Amino acid sequence: MSEKEIHNDLVNRIIESDSFGKSDTYANLLKYLVDCTKTNDIPKETTIGTHLFGLNAAENYDSAKVRVYVFNLRKKLDQYFQNEGQNEECILTIPKGSYKVEMVKKSSAGKKSISLKNPKTLLLISVLLCISIVLNFIFWNKNTEIEKSYEVIPKTKFWNDFIEGERPVLVVLGDLFIYTEQNTITGLRQTIRNSGINSEVEFENYKEKNADSTRVFGDLTYTYLIRNTTDWIESLTKIFYSNHKSFNTRVISRIGAKDIHDHNIVFIGMQKTAGLFNNYFLNSKFSLIDDNTLGYQANPESDIQKFSPLGNPDQFHTDYGFVAKFPGPNNNTIFMFGGIWDTAASQSLKNFTDPELIANLENQMIQKFNKIPQYFEVLFEVSGLDRTELNTKVVHMNEIDKISIVWAEK
CATH class of the missing domain: 1.10.10 (Arc Repressor Mutant, subunit A)
Known part of the structure; x- marks a missing residue:
């Protein structure tokens, strides 16, 4: 041969x-x-x-x-x-x-035999053995620390689709729309964040309604990310890095239909920045009534419950977070972590990345569904202080049928 x-x-x-x-x-x-x-x-x-x-x-x-x-x-x-x-x-x-x-x-040829009867040989072997034991102990401790840094969270079914699947993972960050406005009289040019404008379409409508010869509106090639964005990336990095899995990161304003088709996707951000991911609400018991209100209707005959933040986000306040894990349009998986304000968006993700909170949420699902569903939706109430989450509780939790067509209109 x-x-x-x-x-x-x-x-x-x-x-x-x-x-x-x-x-x-x-x-x-x-x-x-x-x-x-x-x-x-x-x-x-x-x-x-x-x-x-x-x-x-x-x-x-x-x-x-x-x-x-x-x-x-x-x-x-x-x-x-x-x-x-x-x-x-x-x-x-x-x-x-x-x-x-x-x-x-493989070859064993060329190896020289060593006589153990020679005292010098025995002394050399003893010294090398002691050095080996010391070095192994040092490296064992070091490797244990490394392994601990890898195993940040226990194995959980919440992330199986992303960790074990061969489809690439795309992390999408909800960014805020900003634009420029220049005063033609004074020449002053400023960058503006208008909470009522969160997309190109809304920006075009705003320009049309506010046409003014003294003002010139302009697009920007960059957007605005909120303060908690770094915490979101850190939490996800721990999960994926511990499993030797990589991911790409992009902002919501820079993704298209092909990205949603080709990747398993994790979205994180305020619900008003979710863009096309908010299509999910077309076939859910939940609804996004406006930028500051989530609705829930258990069945067509029941009244709609409304959930809106209370208080000042820079002081003590109550926020609402929404999480949905659901099938994408191409046998892929989408994990959406949202919040009306950024406090709940951060806590929504934390509930699925912190080991203690993961265990607590898994127990609640097992109690309600007798299993951990592959697809689900959860509404959280979050108490916070200065845009930092303090505690959380589940308000509603539903299992999602895999065959649900979440991208089609009702």
């Missing part, structure tokens, strides 16, 4: 093994890297991303995705040679810092 045939047979055994797992993506990645190595045409990261994952090197290129997949591929190879491949004559490796696949032959 030729060396090429031996190589191909080994690759096939690895791909078909239980340790490697039944994943076409990782099988294609391994075959691609092996083929490139055979022709001595070692691919670059961007080449792998473009050929295997359809990434656009010119726009929104996710370099982390390629590294994560190759990292996991190395682990799958290690698992194979530790289990089914223990007796293989050759080992396949992908050295760090390279995408070249190396086939290393």
